[in-house]
Amino acid sequence: MLVQQLINGLTLGSVYALIALGYTMVYGIIELINFAHGEIYMLGAYMGIITFGLLTTLHLTFPTSGAALLIMMVMAMLFCGACGITIERLAYRPLRGASRLAPLISALGVSIFLQNFVMLAQGPRDKGFPHLFAGEGIDLFGSRISAIQMFIMATSVLMMAALQLLVHRTKIGKAMRATAQDMQMASLVGIDVDRVISATFLIGSALAGVAGIMVGMYYGLINFFIGYIAGIKAFTAAVLGGIGNIPGAMLGGLLLGLIEALGAGYISSEYKDVFAFAILVLVLIFRPSGLLGKDISRRV
Amino acid sequence: MPLLEIRKLSLSFGGLRAIDMIDLTVEADEIVGLIGPNGAGKTTLFNCVTGIVPPTSGEILYRGESLTGLRPDQVAAKGVSRTFQNIRLFREMTVLENVMVGGHCRMRAGVAGAIFRPKAVIKEEEGLAAKALELLRFVGLEQKEDLWARQLPYGDQRRLEIARAMAGDPSLLLLDEPACGMNPQETNALMELIHLIRKRGITVLLIEHQMKMVMGISDRLVVLDHGIKIAEGTPEAVRADPAVIGAYLGKESIGAQTG
Numbered sequence: 001m002l003v004q005q006l007i008n009g010l011t012l013g014s015v016y017a018l019i020a021l022g023y024t025m026v027y028g029i030i031e032l033i034n035f036a037h038g039e040i041y042m043l044g045a046y047m048g049i050i051t052f053g054l055l056t057t058l059h060l061t062f063p064t065s066g067a068a069l070l071i072m073m074v075m076a077m078l079f080c081g082a083c084g085i086t087i088e089r090l091a092y093r094p095l096r097g098a099s100r101l102a103p104l105i106s107a108l109g110v111s112i113f114l115q116n117f118v119m120l121a122q123g124p125r126d127k128g129f130p131h132l133f134a135g136e137g138i139d140l141f142g143s144r145i146s147a148i149q150m151f152i153m154a155t156s157v158l159m160m161a162a163l164q165l166l167v168h169r170t171k172i173g174k175a176m177r178a179t180a181q182d183m184q185m186a187s188l189v190g191i192d193v194d195r196v197i198s199a200t201f202l203i204g205s206a207l208a209g210v211a212g213i214m215v216g217m218y219y220g221l222i223n224f225f226i227g228y229i230a231g232i233k234a235f236t237a238a239v240l241g242g243i244g245n246i247p248g249a250m251l252g253g254l255l256l257g258l259i260e261a262l263g264a265g266y267i268s269s270e271y272k273d274v275f276a277f278a279i280l281v282l283v284l285i286f287r288p289s290g291l292l293g294k295d296i297s298r299r300v
Numbered sequence: 301m302p303l304l305e306i307r308k309l310s311l312s313f314g315g316l317r318a319i320d321m322i323d324l325t326v327e328a329d330e331i332v333g334l335i336g337p338n339g340a341g342k343t344t345l346f347n348c349v350t351g352i353v354p355p356t357s358g359e360i361l362y363r364g365e366s367l368t369g370l371r372p373d374q375v376a377a378k379g380v381s382r383t384f385q386n387i388r389l390f391r392e393m394t395v396l397e398n399v400m401v402g403g404h405c406r407m408r409a410g411v412a413g414a415i416f417r418p419k420a421v422i423k424e425e426e427g428l429a430a431k432a433l434e435l436l437r438f439v440g441l442e443q444k445e446d447l448w449a450r451q452l453p454y455g456d457q458r459r460l461e462i463a464r465a466m467a468g469d470p471s472l473l474l475l476d477e478p479a480c481g482m483n484p485q486e487t488n489a490l491m492e493l494i495h496l497i498r499k500r501g502i503t504v505l506l507i508e509h510q511m512k513m514v515m516g517i518s519d520r521l522v523v524l525d526h527g528i529k530i531a532e533g534t535p536e537a538v539r540a541d542p543a544v545i546g547a548y549l550g551k552e553s554i555g556a557q558t559g
Contacts, residue, residue, distance in 0.1 A: 171404055171425060178390050178401045185388045188350060189402045190376035190468050 004143035005265035006258065011149045011218070013257020014156035018211040019234030020241070020249035021163065022084075022204030028180040028244035029200050030096070032103050036087055036110035038231015040205045043083055043114065044076040044212025045129070045222040046122060051075040052130045065132040069213075076209035084205025085198050093194070111227075118224040126223045129216035152214045159207055160250050167246060172199055180244070229273070236280040242293020251291060301364050303328045303472055303503050304349070304380075309358035311341075311348060318344045319355070320527040326472070331494065331504045333518030333535075335511075337547055340524040342507045343385065346474050350382050351375040362472070381465035382474035385507075387457045389449040395460055396445035399432035402467030435463040439493060455486045462493070466502070473497065475506040479513050491517050515539065523547065 019041050026034045051072045091110050095103045135147025167173035178186040179196045187193050215230070216222045237256040241248025256276060263275035283290060304326040311319040319341045326332050334342050347353040349360055351372040360367040367375055381402070390398050436445055439459040444452065452460060458478060465473055475494070479487045487510060494504055494517055508514035514521070515535040523531040523538060525547040531538050538544055 171421075174393070174397055174401050175404060177393060177397075181390045181392055182388055184352065184372070185384075185390070186401070187372035188352070188376060188382060189404070189464060190373050191401070191404060192371075192373050 001143075001265060003141045005261045007140070007143060007145050007149060008265075009258035009261030010254060011152050011257070012261060013237075013254035014153050015211045015215055015218075015253075016230075016234050016237045016256050017250045017253025018156055018159060018207045019230060020237040020253045021160070021246065022208050023235050023238040024241070024243055024246060024249040025176075025200050025204045027238070028246075029176065029183075029197060030092070030103075031100065032092060032107065033235065033243075034092075034204075035104070035107040035231065036091075036114060037204070037208060038227035038229075038234065039111050039114035040080050040083055040087075040227070041208040041212040041215075041230055041234075042118065042222070042224065042227030044080045044209030045216040045226065046118060046127075046212075047076040047079045047209065048072045048213040048216055049127055049129060049222070065134075069132045069217075073210055073213055076213050077206035080209030080212070081202040081206040084201035084208075088197060088201045093197075111231075115224055115227070122224065124224065126221045129220050129222055131220070132217060148217055152218060155210065155214065159210060163203070163207070163246070166203070172196070176200060233273075233276055236276055236283075239290055240279060240283050242290025245290065245292045248290055248292035255291075302326060302361075303330075303363060304505070305359075305361040305364075306345075306349070307359045307361070309345070309348060309355050309360065311344060311353065311355045317527050319348065321358070322524070322527075322529050324522055324529070326503060326505055328471070328503055329498060329501070330519050331498055331506070331517055333514040333521045334505060334507045334524065335509070335514055335521055335538075336524035336530075339526070340547075341527040342524055343476055344527075345524070346382055346476055346507070349375070349474065350380060376468055376470075379469065379471040380474065381468050381470035381472075383458075383461040383465050383476055383478060385477040385480055387454075387461055389457055389460060389464070391448070391450040393449055394445065395436065395441060395447050395449055395452065396429065396432055398449050398460055399435055399463050399467045400428050402464035403428050403431060403469075432463075432467060435466055436460075438466075438496070439463045440489070455482055458482070458490075459493070462497075466497070470502060472503045472505065475504060475508075477507050477509060479508055479510045487513050 019037065022037045022040070023034060026032055026037070052068060055068055055071065087110055091106045092103045095106055133146075133148045133151065137144055137146035137150070167176060175186065175191045175196050176199065178189070178191060179193055183193055186196070215226070233256065234253065237252035238249045239252070240256060241250070241252025256279065259279060260272050260275055264272045302325040304324070306322060306324040309319055309322045310317065322341075322345065324345075334345070336342055344353070348355045349367065351367065351370050351374065355368065362378055362380060365378070367378065367380070370378075390401065393401070433445060436442055439462055441456060441459055441463065444456065449457065449460060462475070462478065478494075479490055482490060491513055494506070498504060506514070506518075518535060521531075521533065521535055521538040522529060523541075523544050530543045530547055531541045533541070
């Protein structure tokens, strides 16, 4: 039981972590809680279904469903990345320099728009996500870890490792960190801050797109509303780890997944969401800077 | 053609004229000192030149091209770098990374290149790292490249800021009170460094309050007071200028001297 709940928790948590990264990266750079980010994740899931449908209607048969999955993930990353950049351009950039409330309200507007757009375009009902995993999984200490769970964890770890490399080893990563620390100074040393912000939205949204596909496969059903709860959960994870802090978002995501799974397993699965949001409230009261975040008073 | 030519530059905040019709030229290979009492508008002038604040009126020409209306990163790309009086390093980055960030505007690789990292990009980054190390040696920070910027002692942080500003291959370097908070030995070392910077073909315009230093190092001084240029000339001429003495010591002191 314990091991099974840990496996479930880590699976869910690694997805939360992927989404939380988008929140935290954007916040780290422009101090905006991008409430439309959950919707990007939802768009990723839909893009997965659409791509799969296209591949099927084109009668493209693949030796394994793995190739189809790979194409779906790449398409979702590209599409979500483009959406993220476009949203920033249209809804946030014109409001830069306005009061902090203005882009926040704009973000809520984008979120409502995207939910309703997908509801109208794709219908309000649940859609089945194609089964692409035939694998049986393996037994571990008397518990079962399914192939799809292994895939989700492995993909998440890979993505997070790639992100760490990008942020610490590359030019754009250095530019992102510099911009997060002092945007004006970054501009003065020659960094085009607008491009850095676009790149941040691109990367965060692409990660959310992958998360959307993986959750779609995991639960087998998606609808236009899945971005809402997942978005708030991932936001909680980002706050738990310390918003603006990249390793914090990873840690926060995994912890939140574990807390939910253990709470659901040992107390009641009905209260799953209550645990997550109780955590949010407690963190905001007792440690608003999060587990790995800097003391907020020091930043100002 | 002068390297930097400022014509009738004015900047008002509401009713306050922070800079008022200032003309200023800097020739290539000069070291020009910008002095004046607190609130004279010296840093504001730097802010206008580097694109942080758009001037209300007037023109800023760099090699004959207008800088007015450009963003700070575009000004940096043209070859103008600066430091700050209150040091503004990227504290949560290493010493080496701080300098490398300063050189990024000279790199060609874009976002896609950074992600897929073809050989040319890796080579470019290695070249930048080598250049950054050379600059750290130049300013006297060798062996400290892997420390966090915030770990450096105060004087070293100032040197790092200069190295970062130089990483963008500037032709014009604006130094805002580089000797602020330094002891006499450190100040002497800094004067030495500024001479070496000029030898590398970089023109220096500096704001400084330590008179001994700025008089000793500048070819020419420009004096601002209340946003207006009140004097300009060699250090000797400026030192003897009654308007300058008045601005620093108060008008009464001139009355006392002459009367």
